[in-house]
Amino acid sequence: MDEILISEVFQEVDLSKKDISMIDNNLTLVNYKKGDLILRQEEFVSNKYYIHSGCLRSFYIDEQGKEHTLQFAIKGWWISDYNAYFKGEKAISNIECIQDSVLIKMSKQNRDYLFKEIPKLETFFRIKFENTIASFQKRTLAVLSYNAKEKYLQFVNTYSEIEQNVKNYHIASYLGITKESLSRVRKEIAKGL
Numbered sequence: 001m002d003e004i005l006i007s008e009v010f011q012e013v014d015l016s017k018k019d020i021s022m023i024d025n026n027l028t029l030v031n032y033k034k035g036d037l038i039l040r041q042e043e044f045v046s047n048k049y050y051i052h053s054g055c056l057r058s059f060y061i062d063e064q065g066k067e068h069t070l071q072f073a074i075k076g077w078w079i080s081d082y083n084a085y086f087k088g089e090k091a092i093s094n095i096e097c098i099q100d101s102v103l104i105k106m107s108k109q110n111r112d113y114l115f116k117e118i119p120k121l122e123t124f125f126r127i128k129f130e131n132t133i134a135s136f137q138k139r140t141l142a143v144l145s146y147n148a149k150e151k152y153l154q155f156v157n158t159y160s161e162i163e164q165n166v167k168n169y170h171i172a173s174y175l176g177i178t179k180e181s182l183s184r185v186r187k188e189i190a191k192g193l
Helices: 002-011 015-023 082-087 108-117 117-145 150-158 168-174 177-188
Strands: 028-032 037-039 047-053 056-059 065-073 094-097 101-107
Touching: 002 015, 002 047, 015 108, 047 056, 047 065, 047 082, 047 108, 056 101, 056 168, 065 168, 101 108, 108 117, 117 150, 150 168, 150 177, 168 177
Parallel strands: none
Antiparallel strands: 028 101, 037 094, 047 101, 056 065, 056 094
16 A cells, blocks of 8 residues: 555544554555455454445345345445454444445454554544444434435435445335335435425
């Protein structure tokens, strides 16, 4: 990796040349193709990923074989199965590249080492994680209390750049509605209803 890429990932952190070198030695640049699964349910999780380019989604497959999209991730976001990553357990979700993607992989072991050597990175990731928890809480409340149209409008207003990159059935799965309901909602909005 180069200094520019590391500066992109940690843009809110003032890093010395030594810090950048240490980070470079503990992160890995990886390329994936559209359709690649970088994580499968029941695998042990040791990595989290920063999205340099592309679009990914995490999803759960229930006992009936139905997919439930949990999260999308685009440039500048981090993704993993956090329950498994933090607890050392098996993954409950899958992560799929829905576009060709360039990712930066960080193992938990390397993360912990960097936290010890560069303490301001621990603050950086704590703030990122707090924002992630707040987003997940808002999403949970929307799933529980909004109707299909309200869910879709919130999604478009919050994540307009994602809507252009993902298939309709992924959006419907994320919103917890059927593809038909999504189509109906879009038609209503187009008609001004």
